[in-house]
Amino acid sequence: MKNRTRHAAAVAALTLAAGLLTACGDDGGADGTDPGDGSASSGEPTIKIMNIGPTGTPATNFATDTVAQAYIDQLNADGGINGADVEMVYCNGKYDPNEATACAREAVQEDVVALVGGFAGFEEEVFKVIEPAGIPWIGAPSSTPAALTSELSFPVWAGALGYVYLGGVAAQTCESPTPVILDTAAAAGVLTFGEGALAAAGKSFADPVKVAQTTVDFTPVAQALDGADCAFTALPTSMYAPLVAAMDQLGVSSRILAPAATFDNAVVDSFGEQLEGSVISGNFPTLDDPAWADAVAAVPSDLDFSGEVLQLTWVAMKVFSEVVATIDGEVTAESVAEAMSAASAVDTGGITPPIDFTTPLPVPPLARTFNTTAVPKTVSGGELVAQGDPVDLGPAIAAALGG
Numbered sequence: 296m297k298n299r300t301r302h303a304a305a306v307a308a309l310t311l312a313a314g315l316l317t318a319c320g321d322d323g324g325a326d327g328t329d330p331g332d333g334s335a336s337s338g339e340p341t342i343k344i345m346n347i348g349p350t351g352t353p354a355t356n357f358a359t360d361t362v363a364q365a366y367i368d369q370l371n372a373d374g375g376i377n378g379a380d381v382e383m384v385y386c387n388g389k390y391d392p393n394e395a396t397a398c399a400r401e402a403v404q405e406d407v408v409a410l411v412g413g414f415a416g417f418e419e420e421v422f423k424v425i426e427p428a429g430i431p432w433i434g435a436p437s438s439t440p441a442a443l444t445s446e447l448s449f450p451v452w453a454g455a456l457g458y459v460y461l462g463g464v465a466a467q468t469c470e471s472p473t474p475v476i477l478d479t480a481a482a483a484g485v486l487t488f489g490e491g492a493l494a495a496a497g498k499s500f501a502d503p504v505k506v507a508q509t510t511v512d513f514t515p516v517a518q519a520l521d522g523a524d525c526a527f528t529a530l531p532t533s534m535y536a537p538l539v540a541a542m543d544q545l546g547v548s549s550r551i552l553a554p555a556a557t558f559d560n561a562v563v564d565s566f567g568e569q570l571e572g573s574v575i576s577g578n579f580p581t582l583d584d585p586a587w588a589d590a591v592a593a594v595p596s597d598l599d600f601s602g603e604v605l606q607l608t609w610v611a612m613k614v615f616s617e618v619v620a621t622i623d624g625e626v627t628a629e630s631v632a633e634a635m636s637a638a639s640a641v642d643t644g645g646i647t648p649p650i651d652f653t654t655p656l657p658v659p660p661l662a663r664t665f666n667t668t669a670v671p672k673t674v675s676g677g678e679l680v681a682q683g684d685p686v687d688l689g690p691a692i693a694a695a696l697g698g
Contacts, residue, residue, distance in 0.1 A: 341382045342375075342619065342626050345402045346608065347413040347421065349390040358598055359413045359608040360385040365593040366612040376619050379626070392417040399424030408631045409433050411615045412608030418442045431632040433618075434611020436604075437664065448663045449635050449652055451610050451643070452603075454556065455485070456661070457576030459688045460669040461527060461552045462489025464574050466496035469525035473549070475516065475538070476529040478505035485529040492691075506530065517541035520549045527552045532559040539566045550574070555672060560601040560679055567677025574682070577670040579606050579646055581681050586645035601679075606646075613643050614650065648685070658692060667692060 348359035363383055371380045384405050386398035395417040402410060402425055410432040415421050418432075422441035425432065435442040437450030465472040472493070474486055486500060493499055504519040516538060520526055526549040530538070535551075535558060542549065543566065551558075551570060555577035563570060580586055582601055590609045594600045615631075618638045622630050640649040647666050655662035667689035673682040 340379045342379050343382045343384060343405060343407045344409050344411045344615070345384045345386060345398070345405065345407045345413075346411060347386050347388045347395065347398045347415045348608075349388050349414065349416060351387065352390050355390040355416060357414045357602075357604050359605060361598055362594055362600070362605050362608040363412055363612055365595065366590075366609055366616075369589070369593045370612075370616055376616055376626075377622075381616070388413075388415045388417070390416040392420045395420040396424060402430055403428045406628075408619075408626055408628045409615060410435070412611035414604055414607075422448070428628070429632060430628045431635055433615045433631075433635065434607055436607070440660065443661050443663050444659070445663065446636070447632055449614070449665070450663055451614055451647065451650060451666055452578035452607055453664065453667050453669055453688060454578065455554065456488070456664060456667060456688055456692055457554045457556075457578065457669045458485055458488035458529070459492070459691050460576045460671065460686055461554070461574065462492040463691070464552055465489055465500075465525055465527055466492040466498055469498075469550075469552075471501055471523050472498070472525040472527050472552075473501040473520060473523035474503040474527045474529070475520070476503050476505060477531070478507050486527075489527060500527065506534065510534070511537070513537045513541035514545070517545050517547050521545070521547050523549045525550045525552055529554075530557065532557050532562075535559060535562045536565060539569055543569045552576075555603050555670075560599070563674055563677070563679045567674060570674040571677075573674045575672040575674070575679060577672045578603055578666075578668075579610065579670060581672065581679065584645075584681070586643075589644070610643055610646055613646070614641050617641055617643075656689065656692065661692065664692075 346360050346363040348357045349355050350358065367381045367383055375381060384407055386401055388395045388398050395415040399421040407430065409430060410425065412434040414436055418435060418439040419441050422445055426445055426447055431447045431449060433449045434451045435448045437443055437452065437454045442448045442450060476485060501523060504516055506516055520542065528551055539562060551573035553575055555575050558575050582591060618634050618641060619626055619631060622634050624630060635652050637653060639651045639653045642649055648668055650666050652665050656664045656667065667687055668685045669688050670685050671682040672679055
């Protein structure tokens with residue numbers, strides 16, 4: 296029963312993470328336009344993939360299609376994959392469950408060999424359609440149960456599991472860590488990831504400060520943090536700026552602990568001094584790392600590529616191209632899924648450690664978490680910078696969740 300409770304909490308936490316990501320702000324591409332015919336050249340044969348990303352919505356916009364197309368243009372210019380060009384079918388999911396379902400149906404109709412990267416916000420709806428059709432999703436956001444358990448899901452980041460790292464930071468450096476979380480039924484699940492490390496250090500979280508999804512005035516939230524040396528946060532991107540502004544106005548100096556997937560770099564640009572020393576659990580190196588050189592050169596300069604949801608799509612495209620190049624024969628959804636399942640050391644050019652897709656995480660609700668690496672970051676000198684070496688969270692996750 297104890298293990299089942301832990302596993303249920305883990306699923307709840309990852310479900311919350313999906314909600315947090317879907318509340319993120321504009322990462323570009325908000326005009327909702329299609330990037331074109333999806334092909335950098337007219338060579339034959341072609342390998343057709345799909346990218347789903349919300350654009351043109353009031354709050355949730357990720358130009359994942361722009362990133363994917365930049366990779367494809369570079370790839371096709373270099374000869375494609377074994378001589379075949381890659382063609383992208385882009386579908387605007389509009390952060391709507393019905394649109395996500397429609398995109399998945401289009402993927403089946405278009406006979407794409409895979410979904411690659413992107414962000415739907417309603418991954419469960421997508422998997423309901425693509426799974427029966429045998430279409431894999433490479434680089435799924437991995438923040439819903441289907442993305443974490445489906446044998447056709449191949450995530451490439453640790454995602455919300457970065458909270459395990461943040462729990463360790465709280466245990467080692469905080470005397471009164473106070474959670475600041477959305478006031479939702481699933482929110483308590485996030486705390487599960489940090490509680491084990493705190494307990495081992497003889498500490499525990501203070502009572503959570505719960506934030507309604509409609510909150511506009513963050514003064515009460517900032518007041519509740521007065522006296523707390525650390526704020527263990529699980530909030531949408533859009534809430535960080537008003538929270539930090541309220542803290543600054545009241546002179547509250549709690550150090551922020553947050554996951555990079557929801558922590559907007561724009562907040563650092565605006566509140567670098569107030570956020571000095573904050574700790575961010577990332578999935579990838581900062582953009583000044585040489586591993587990103589090709590991406591930085593390829594992605595349009597007017598797109599803010601610092602957000603990890605956009606970076607996820609680049610990594611997913613890299614994984615896709617590397618694995619599909621090993622296929623001897625026709626490239627189909629079935630052969631791509633088989634090749635992915637057999638890939639044991641996929642090279643992402645140093646952005647992540649080599650990823651082994653043959654060995655699921657020994658925690659059933661999180662089985663499809665193949666990359667368990669957190670990349671520690673901190674705010675220093677008004678910038679988000681790397682802090683120390685990447686940390687493998689796999690053993691800690693298995694221990695904390697009873698795997």
